[in-house]
Amino acid sequence: MRRSSTRKTGQSNSAASVNSSATDLFRSASSKATSKELERIDQLFYSYANRSSNLIDPEGIEVLCSDVEVDHTDVRILMLAWKMKAEKQGYFTLEEWRRGLKALRTDTVSKLKKALPELEKEVRRPSNFVDFYSYAFRYCLTEEKQKSIDIESICELLDLVLGSQFQAQVDSFVEYLKTQNDYKVVNMDQWMGFFRFCNEISFPDLRNYDPELAWPLILDNFVEWRRAKHS
Amino acid sequence: MTMNERKTIDLEQGWEFMQKGITKLKNILEGLPEPQFSSEDYMMLYTTIYNMCTQKPPHDYSQQLYDKYRESFEEYITTTVLPSLREKHDEFMLRELVKRWSNHKVMVRWLSRFFHYLDRYFIARRSLPALNEVGLTCFRDLVYQELYSKVRDAVISLIDQEREGEQIDRALLKNVLDIFVEIGMGQMEQYENDFEAAMLKDTAAYYSRKASNWILEDSCPDYMLKAEECLKREKDRVSHYLHSSSEPKLLEKVQNELLSVFANQLLEKEHSGCHALLRDDKVDDLSRMYRLFSKIPRGLEPVSNIFKQHVTAEGTALVKQAEDAASNKKADKRDVVGLQEQVFVRKVIELHDKYLAYVNDCFNNHTLFHKALKEAFEVFCNKGVAGSSSAELLATFCDNILKKGGSEKLSDEAIEETLEKVVKLLAYISDKDLFAEFYRKKLARRLLFDKSANDDHERSILTKLKQQCGGQFTSKMEGMVTDLTLARENQTHFEEYLSNNPNANPGIDLTVTVLTTGFWPSYKSFDLNLPAEMVKCVEVFREFYQTKTKHRKLTWIYSLGTCNINGKFEPKTMELIVTTYQASALLLFNASDRLSYSEIMTQLNLTDDDVVRLLHSLSCAKYKILNKEPNTKTISPTDYFEFNSKFTDKMRRIKIPLPPVDEKKKVIEDVDKDRRYAIDASIVRIMKSRKVLGHQQLVMECVEQLGRMFKPDFKAIKKRIEDLITRDYLERDKDNPNTFRYLA
Numbered sequence: 001m002r003r004s005s006t007r008k009t010g011q012s013n014s015a016a017s018v019n020s021s022a023t024d025l026f027r028s029a030s031s032k033a034t035s036k037e038l039e040r041i042d043q044l045f046y047s048y049a050n051r052s053s054n055l056i057d058p059e060g061i062e063v064l065c066s067d068v069e070v071d072h073t074d075v076r077i078l079m080l081a082w083k084m085k086a087e088k089q090g091y092f093t094l095e096e097w098r099r100g101l102k103a104l105r106t107d108t109v110s111k112l113k114k115a116l117p118e119l120e121k122e123v124r125r126p127s128n129f130v131d132f133y134s135y136a137f138r139y140c141l142t143e144e145k146q147k148s149i150d151i152e153s154i155c156e157l158l159d160l161v162l163g164s165q166f167q168a169q170v171d172s173f174v175e176y177l178k179t180q181n182d183y184k185v186v187n188m189d190q191w192m193g194f195f196r197f198c199n200e201i202s203f204p205d206l207r208n209y210d211p212e213l214a215w216p217l218i219l220d221n222f223v224e225w226r227r228a229k230h231s
Numbered sequence: 232m233t234m235n236e237r238k239t240i241d242l243e244q245g246w247e248f249m250q251k252g253i254t255k256l257k258n259i260l261e262g263l264p265e266p267q268f269s270s271e272d273y274m275m276l277y278t279t280i281y282n283m284c285t286q287k288p289p290h291d292y293s294q295q296l297y298d299k300y301r302e303s304f305e306e307y308i309t310t311t312v313l314p315s316l317r318e319k320h321d322e323f324m325l326r327e328l329v330k331r332w333s334n335h336k337v338m339v340r341w342l343s344r345f346f347h348y349l350d351r352y353f354i355a356r357r358s359l360p361a362l363n364e365v366g367l368t369c370f371r372d373l374v375y376q377e378l379y380s381k382v383r384d385a386v387i388s389l390i391d392q393e394r395e396g397e398q399i400d401r402a403l404l405k406n407v408l409d410i411f412v413e414i415g416m417g418q419m420e421q422y423e424n425d426f427e428a429a430m431l432k433d434t435a436a437y438y439s440r441k442a443s444n445w446i447l448e449d450s451c452p453d454y455m456l457k458a459e460e461c462l463k464r465e466k467d468r469v470s471h472y473l474h475s476s477s478e479p480k481l482l483e484k485v486q487n488e489l490l491s492v493f494a495n496q497l498l499e500k501e502h503s504g505c506h507a508l509l510r511d512d513k514v515d516d517l518s519r520m521y522r523l524f525s526k527i528p529r530g531l532e533p534v535s536n537i538f539k540q541h542v543t544a545e546g547t548a549l550v551k552q553a554e555d556a557a558s559n560k561k562a563d564k565r566d567v568v569g570l571q572e573q574v575f576v577r578k579v580i581e582l583h584d585k586y587l588a589y590v591n592d593c594f595n596n597h598t599l600f601h602k603a604l605k606e607a608f609e610v611f612c613n614k615g616v617a618g619s620s621s622a623e624l625l626a627t628f629c630d631n632i633l634k635k636g637g638s639e640k641l642s643d644e645a646i647e648e649t650l651e652k653v654v655k656l657l658a659y660i661s662d663k664d665l666f667a668e669f670y671r672k673k674l675a676r677r678l679l680f681d682k683s684a685n686d687d688h689e690r691s692i693l694t695k696l697k698q699q700c701g702g703q704f705t706s707k708m709e710g711m712v713t714d715l716t717l718a719r720e721n722q723t724h725f726e727e728y729l730s731n732n733p734n735a736n737p738g739i740d741l742t743v744t745v746l747t748t749g750f751w752p753s754y755k756s757f758d759l760n761l762p763a764e765m766v767k768c769v770e771v772f773r774e775f776y777q778t779k780t781k782h783r784k785l786t787w788i789y790s791l792g793t794c795n796i797n798g799k800f801e802p803k804t805m806e807l808i809v810t811t812y813q814a815s816a817l818l819l820f821n822a823s824d825r826l827s828y829s830e831i832m833t834q835l836n837l838t839d840d841d842v843v844r845l846l847h848s849l850s851c852a853k854y855k856i857l858n859k860e861p862n863t864k865t866i867s868p869t870d871y872f873e874f875n876s877k878f879t880d881k882m883r884r885i886k887i888p889l890p891p892v893d894e895k896k897k898v899i900e901d902v903d904k905d906r907r908y909a910i911d912a913s914i915v916r917i918m919k920s921r922k923v924l925g926h927q928q929l930v931m932e933c934v935e936q937l938g939r940m941f942k943p944d945f946k947a948i949k950k951r952i953e954d955l956i957t958r959d960y961l962e963r964d965k966d967n968p969n970t971f972r973y974l975a
Contacts, residue, residue, distance in 0.1 A: 060303070147957055188954050189957070189963065213969050214925075214926030214968060214969040214971070216953060217949045217950050217953060220946070
């Protein structure tokens with residue numbers, strides 16, 4: 001890639017100009033988020049944080065939720081966590097808080113509240129949603145070497161994350177998960193597989209589902225169960 | 232006279248002289264009384280031509296003579312030959328033609344000799360057809376061209392008459408057909424286009440008519456007999472008068488009309504078709520069917536399919552028979568492999584022998600039929616009977632042959648043969664690993680309880696299994712057999728040790744068999760509380776073993792031991808042959824007269840299952856060594872036991888059997904576990920070498936790799952793949968979820 005500094009002609013390389021304007025935005029964002037705003041962001045953090053641990057803990061989050069008038073089980077809180085790239089479920093560190101609020105360009109509760117619809121739109125964009133979807137799973141892994149999540153929690157998570165988009169599939173799959181006995185937990189591969197399933201397989205007829213392909217076995221069983229039920 | 236002085240011969244003059252010679256020749260040919268040519272006649276004629284050709288121009292008459300040569304033939308043919316042919320018909324015409332052709336050839340021979348000088352220079356110089364050719368061409372253009380279709384029709388008509396059974400003059404036909412060949416002057420064009428094509432067409436039509444009738448009226452065997460006969464006759468026909476090149480084409484037409492066209496109808500004839508022939512063991516007819524159908528393109532495929540269906544049906548019927556017999560069994564014997572199942576295996580072997588003979592004899596060892604047999608057996612050999620898989624049935628069958636009291640009535644040869652056949656059947660079973668495990672379990676029993684009838688047979692079957700399934704299949708079993716041999720040696724050393732160390736002697740005759748763990752099936756070892764007498768034995772052996780090797784750990788499996796005990800009963804003392812568990816229980820009664828179930832259990836330190844089984848064998852079975860209170864048929868935890876001092880039997884020494892625990896479930900579990908490892912290993916092996924592979928391809932290769940031992944099911948493979956993903960051996964490709972990548 002040619003460096004834009006060597007360009008002498010008036011015509012600017014479009015890629016280069018996008019890069020440079022993005023850099024500008026960042027610089028301007030961070031320059032905007034200097035001093036006053038950074039201070040306010042930090043202050044806001046400490047208003048929710050636990051005195052001794054210096055983290056926002058589940059209690060603090062609950063307070064935050066009531067302030068932005070969103071239920072703490074609402075998907076938008078999860079989206080906020082995603083934006084912050086929060087690692088531990090139920091906790092926000094100062095760094096994560098800063099990251100998230102800076103990116104949203106908010107430094108007050110009311111601004112944060114207003115930013116939520118935009119955030120939702122951003123997350124639901126196809127290019128971001130896959131990332132959010134896999135993040136949602138990882139976020140629920142609480143133990144250190146944990147690789148899978150129990151059925152109960154998975155059912156709730158599915159409804160939370162995919163319920164609005166793929167209600168029918170989610171409801172059916174949840175019903176299956178609750179009635180079957182083969183699986184007590186679901187892993188990342190199966191989690192992602194279900195998302196692919198929703199996107200690629202026609203529902204409710206399941207016409208184009210081919211169990212000879214590499215669909216996770218749990219989905220093969222789900223399809224079998226459904227077909228048996230509705231035959 | 233010298234050449235310069237030679238008188239010039241004038242054309243007319245010379246030709247007049249030649250004409251005389253030609254006329255003389257014609258007369259001879261016509262059969263008129265005419266003396267033969269003398270050598271002087273011939274020389275004069277030849278020389279005349281020679282002179283006329285070598286004269287100086289304008290008297291060199293080569294061209295004219297060449298033309299007149301040809302014209303001689305044309306004239307003769309037109310005036311004499313053709314009229315005589317035209318007035319005759321059918322066979323008479325054919326005869327006349329043969330005669331005329333023969334004459335013509337003679338005429339050409341003689342005239343071309345007279346005119347030979349033309350051949351030497353004139354023809355070559357002008358690149359003209361040679362005299363011989365000219366002569367034959369005249370006949371072809373004038374006679375043959377006009378008459379060939381009549382001739383052809385006459386010949387074909389005679390052929391059809393012969394087909395209908397009439398006698399015809401074969402030599403005549405041969406001569407006529409020779410004309411077709413010779414008139415081609417080196418090419419087969421005339422024969423093929425002017426005769427053969429029509430003959431083939433007529434043949435096809437003839438047999439088509441015949442076949443249409445026969446197929447309705449005749450049974451399959453009768454039809455085939457006729458077909459075979461027809462083919463034989465047609466072949467015969469060729470050798471007698473058709474040109475040899477016609478043979479393949481002719482036979483192909485006949486086969487097509489008689490067999491190809493009606494193949495399906497023939498094979499599927501209701502009461503006499505292929506199915507029926509197989510059912511009724513019509514070996515000759517089937518052989519004929521094979522011979523005939525092997526000649527037509529893809530003719531054997533439907534036959535082999537019917538064969539496969541038939542064998543499959545017979546086999547499946549045997550399975551059903553065995554199932555029905557089994558369902559009539561008493562409920563408590565349901566899971567045990569009984570006599571009926573053994574009979575089933577024997578019948579399957581017989582079925583195999585029967586149809587293998589068919590493949591070898593009727594079907595000429597053809598691969599299609601071998602394949603059909605294999606596929607048929609694979610279908611029903613993998614069906615279990617009465618809850619027992621075919622793998623288990625086969626293993627039990629082997630056990631019965633190899634154990635004492637199993638097949639003592641059979642000769643060594645018969646046993647060898649049967650073992651050979653059993654191993655062959657194994658090839659059809661997909662769960663070979665299951666068979667191996669059952670076999671191993673039973674082999675262990677035979678070896679440890681000295682139930683093996685004949686060592687040679689044991690080794691022999693292992694050799695056969697090794698040949699068929701590979702060394703890995705039999706390595707553990709071979710290890711087991713070797714262990715026994717080593718154990719005997721070891722025992723000798725132990726006895727030496729004991730005689731050298733008299734104070735080490737435990738006071739009981741002790742025989743110990745040391746087994747190499749990896750070879751033998753896994754046995755649970757319980758901490759049986761040994762009677763004091765036996766504790767010393769174990770100690771002594773342990774010490775001895777330490778002198779032999781320092782790096783091995785001995786684990787004692789008391790459940791496999793046997794013990795000879797003297798029972799001092801009031802009527803008489805008897806020797807009891809029991810298992811170690813039973814002996815331990817009995818010895819308790821040396822210290823106490825009466826013991827409760829729970830006391831016994833505590834003192835022995837065994838599980839309920841074991842205690843119930845062993846007490847049952849001592850108090851509720853054939854020999855009541857212990858009296859049970861209450862005297863019911865089953866053991867319950869509230870029972871009390873006493874030594875039965877009144878017990879006796881007419882024998883001095885009796886064996887009190889302890890029925891073995893049913894190992895079936897454990898075997899199946901063990902095999903399932905091994906399969907999971909095998910599938911894992913196979914997947915990892917494949918992915919390690921391929922790095923990136925699509926799902927379907929991976930599954931296919933996995934099935935192929937494992938095929939020698941078992942048929943893994945798709946779901947099982949999928950499950951293992953997912954497990955390996957979770958364990959970070961593999962990952963799904965980011966762009967294509969149907970492809971996997973190996974993670975180093």
